[in-house]
Amino acid sequence: MVKRVYNFYAGPATLPLPVLEKAQKNLLNFDDTGMSLMEISHRSKEYAKMHTEASSLVRELMGIPDDYKIMWLQGGASSQFYMVPLNLQVGKKPMEYVNTGVWSKKAIKEGKFYGDVKVVASSEDETFSYIPKDIEFSGNTAFAHITGNNTIYGTEYHEWPKVPSDVPLVCDMSSHIMDSVIDSKKFGVIYAGAQKNMGPAGVTLVIVRDDLLERVPENTPTMQKWKTHAEKDSLFNTGPCWAIYICKLSLEHLKELGSVSAMEKINRKKAKILYDVIDSSNDFYKGHAKKDSRSLMNVTFNLPTPELETKCVAEGLARNLVGLKGHRSIGGMRASIYNAMPVEGVQTLVEFMKEFQENNQ
Amino acid sequence: MVKRVYNFYAGPATLPLPVLEKAQKNLLNFDDTGMSLMEISHRSKEYAKMHTEASSLVRELMGIPDDYKIMWLQGGASSQFYMVPLNLQVGKKPMEYVNTGVWSKKAIKEGKFYGDVKVVASSEDETFSYIPKDIEFSGNTAFAHITGNNTIYGTEYHEWPKVPSDVPLVCDMSSHIMDSVIDSKKFGVIYAGAQKNMGPAGVTLVIVRDDLLERVPENTPTMQKWKTHAEKDSLFNTGPCWAIYICKLSLEHLKELGSVSAMEKINRKKAKILYDVIDSSNDFYKGHAKKDSRSLMNVTFNLPTPELETKCVAEGLARNLVGLKGHRSIGGMRASIYNAMPVEGVQTLVEFMKEFQENNQ
Numbered sequence: 246m247v248k249r250v251y252n253f254y255a256g257p258a259t260l261p262l263p264v265l266e267k268a269q270k271n272l273l274n275f276d277d278t279g280m281s282l283m284e285i286s287h288r289s290k291e292y293a294k295m296h297t298e299a300s301s302l303v304r305e306l307m308g309i310p311d312d313y314k315i316m317w318l319q320g321g322a323s324s325q326f327y328m329v330p331l332n333l334q335v336g337k338k339p340m341e342y343v344n345t346g347v348w349s350k351k352a353i354k355e356g357k358f359y360g361d362v363k364v365v366a367s368s369e370d371e372t373f374s375y376i377p378k379d380i381e382f383s384g385n386t387a388f389a390h391i392t393g394n395n396t397i398y399g400t401e402y403h404e405w406p407k408v409p410s411d412v413p414l415v416c417d418m419s420s421h422i423m424d425s426v427i428d429s430k431k432f433g434v435i436y437a438g439a440q441k442n443m444g445p446a447g448v449t450l451v452i453v454r455d456d457l458l459e460r461v462p463e464n465t466p467t468m469q470k471w472k473t474h475a476e477k478d479s480l481f482n483t484g485p486c487w488a489i490y491i492c493k494l495s496l497e498h499l500k501e502l503g504s505v506s507a508m509e510k511i512n513r514k515k516a517k518i519l520y521d522v523i524d525s526s527n528d529f530y531k532g533h534a535k536k537d538s539r540s541l542m543n544v545t546f547n548l549p550t551p552e553l554e555t556k557c558v559a560e561g562l563a564r565n566l567v568g569l570k571g572h573r574s575i576g577g578m579r580a581s582i583y584n585a586m587p588v589e590g591v592q593t594l595v596e597f598m599k600e601f602q603e604n605n606q
Numbered sequence: 607m608v609k610r611v612y613n614f615y616a617g618p619a620t621l622p623l624p625v626l627e628k629a630q631k632n633l634l635n636f637d638d639t640g641m642s643l644m645e646i647s648h649r650s651k652e653y654a655k656m657h658t659e660a661s662s663l664v665r666e667l668m669g670i671p672d673d674y675k676i677m678w679l680q681g682g683a684s685s686q687f688y689m690v691p692l693n694l695q696v697g698k699k700p701m702e703y704v705n706t707g708v709w710s711k712k713a714i715k716e717g718k719f720y721g722d723v724k725v726v727a728s729s730e731d732e733t734f735s736y737i738p739k740d741i742e743f744s745g746n747t748a749f750a751h752i753t754g755n756n757t758i759y760g761t762e763y764h765e766w767p768k769v770p771s772d773v774p775l776v777c778d779m780s781s782h783i784m785d786s787v788i789d790s791k792k793f794g795v796i797y798a799g800a801q802k803n804m805g806p807a808g809v810t811l812v813i814v815r816d817d818l819l820e821r822v823p824e825n826t827p828t829m830q831k832w833k834t835h836a837e838k839d840s841l842f843n844t845g846p847c848w849a850i851y852i853c854k855l856s857l858e859h860l861k862e863l864g865s866v867s868a869m870e871k872i873n874r875k876k877a878k879i880l881y882d883v884i885d886s887s888n889d890f891y892k893g894h895a896k897k898d899s900r901s902l903m904n905v906t907f908n909l910p911t912p913e914l915e916t917k918c919v920a921e922g923l924a925r926n927l928v929g930l931k932g933h934r935s936i937g938g939m940r941a942s943i944y945n946a947m948p949v950e951g952v953q954t955l956v957e958f959m960k961e962f963q964e965n966n967q
Contacts, residue, residue, distance in 0.1 A: 247634045247635050248635050248638065249634065249635065249640045250639070250640035252640075252645055254645070254646065254647040255647070256647070257644060257646060257647060257648060257844065257847060258645060259645050260642065260644060260645055262634075265633060265634050265642050265644075268633060269630055269634060272626060272629060272630040273623075273630060274608050274609050278611070278928075279611035279613075279928070280610070280611060280613050280620070280928070283621060283626075283806035283807070284618055284619060284620050284806075285615065286616070286618060287618060319680035319681045319682065319685075320680045320681050320685075321680065321829075321843045321844055322843075323829050323842070326827075326828075326829070327827035327830070331827075351828075354828070355828060355829075358825060358827050438844065440844055440847075445644035445847065445848050446644070446648065446845065446846060446847045446848070447680065447808045447809070447845070447846030447847065447848060447849055448808070464719060465719075466687075466688035466692075466719050467684070467687075467712075467715070468681060468682075468684050468685045468687070468688060468716075469688070481684070482682045482683075483799065483801055483807045484807065484808070485680070485808030485846060485849065486618060486801075486806065487806050487807070487808060488808055488846065488848065491644065491848075567640070567641070568647060
């Protein structure tokens, strides 16, 4: 029996066991080619079939309309931080952002290389513990940018902000892509590094409405243009084939579970189990995010003292509950309970937390 | 017994079987963590150990001096085509290139976005069948760029061009990195997409001399600067962890075989077996590259007619010799015999080629 733990890392993060088992089984011989998926030409028909299926699964599971392109790019969401303004800036219009944490700030920083950036709302005043309400984006701007889920602070948008009809809404969904059903038509651009809620590190899903591909300046280096990749179905150059393959297996698995709507139910159940224990702990466990902004994916909380937090992380580890240390910016603890985390993992965690509280309060 | 073929694809390409077997064995449980390498935080000590070992192996196997940084980046060599001029252009100095084929031309195209490009030598006059002799780079230029091995045409530098002492030599080694011993001090920058001679697609090795990291303009987006990645040991953002891991296993395998010097002997032996059959075929097989420019890695040749070429590719495939079709730009056939191709693979190929000639001439 192979050793496996419950892995609460924020990303790279746990993957569904059946996905890993399938990848392992076929590692030396993909699709009866006598080659590993890692060894096959990206121009071969066997690779092409897999690649197309991966994109089709995204379209189906997220309900992406036909007038959007689905791309598998390299460089992480961090590269999209500059690709978004580079590809969307037009007519020197301002670019508007909401600041909900470290990743928003990084996106804002890169936007400034391309023109006039306005931060229209921020939750920095309360250590990013909430999603701002009544966000007002202006008309006649290049785009409106939000970070859908904030991995570090454990907050998530539960209602999308309204944008003027001429402004594309751009969302970094790296840490909650496909955690719940969305109306994808609301967005001009969606991007997500795969390594949190969809697959392994090394590939970034980028979904762009067709008309937005035309804004990029002519004199832009080829690889920096979404249009380059969109026109060649992400095969302009050799892509991150293995990472796309693991995403494809992961998306198949999601489809078998009943698609995103079924996943959302499971995610709500998992989050409730964990937040209920926090809320009923008489402030032994104290959630960082305000209740109406709580993330389904990253549950952040503190204990009465840093010493108890260190002890709790260590005792969790001894019980094969891995990756529970919070991000250094807010300390404490964090349990990332992405799509691939089974309900049993969360149940095991809360049993441990209840016991830890009994023994230490 | 798992089905395996001899894979002559130009890239992604064959990987050493022991590497794949090790990756398969540990896929569900890396280094006794109870997690896949794909699931582990890139900030964990287990991942850090692997990451550092991969870089150390590059330094050791290629003899890279201490004043060079070793980076694992995303975006392919195609992204280096713009990152090279972006990071090295300085004082509006011209940038000089040698044009030895499709990949050189792509590099030249991206250079032009950043300033004055001069092509100092080209073999386009004879369908890129040779490496130009007596290349003369000028002094007082930003850099001198060459493509070390030309995958499509099957040519390779066997002697490095001289550059003025103030000019860094930049080499795209994507299709022959570590195929033979080099004096790495001759180069200012070496870059290589991993998916031909080192590992899987999705990671690019970039080696830069320290002083060259300082030229990049201040107002450059963070991810486009080598300096960003160099300062954080390629961990500024989440990297392509799995692809780096497979490179690391592949480099360990190369070390076990006796390092690059031993590999070079094997590569020369493999190339000789194949070129000897071509040269003794009375022009039934006709090599594309001139003899003194022949690649150790990509052996390109034509048959008397396109029909025979199609037949030869098909009959090879029926014998589990895969990926022998030449690139569309010169047609014919191509056998890529990278480091991971065993001598037996080449022997099987030449036995088939001799038989095919007997039956079809």
